[in-house]
Amino acid sequence: MKDEIKYEMVIYWSEEDDVYIAEVPELPGCMADGRTYEDAIKNTLTVIREWMETAIEHGREIPIPKGRLIYA
Numbered sequence: 001m002k003d004e005i006k007y008e009m010v011i012y013w014s015e016e017d018d019v020y021i022a023e024v025p026e027l028p029g030c031m032a033d034g035r036t037y038e039d040a041i042k043n044t045l046t047v048i049r050e051w052m053e054t055a056i057e058h059g060r061e062i063p064i065p066k067g068r069l070i071y072a
Contacts, residue, residue, distance in 0.1 A: 005045055006065040007026050008024070010024075011037065014033070020036065020039070021033045022034075024044065024051075032046070
């Protein structure tokens with residue numbers, strides 16, 4: 001597993017939770033939050049690595065990053 005993360009993150013503010021939330025669309029269920037935008041990114045990078053480790057442990061395939069999935 002490479003250290004460089006190339007998955008797209010969708011980051012938004014949750015008024016209800018009072019935190020930024022970051023989702024990784026290509027990795028089902030992979031998301032994290034943070035009090036700041038930077039914390040949300042940092043926490044999501046950790047969760048992506050954990051997601052991959054868990055997938056490997058269970059013999060599941062890790063999707064190849066496709067790059068930008070959402071177009072403005």
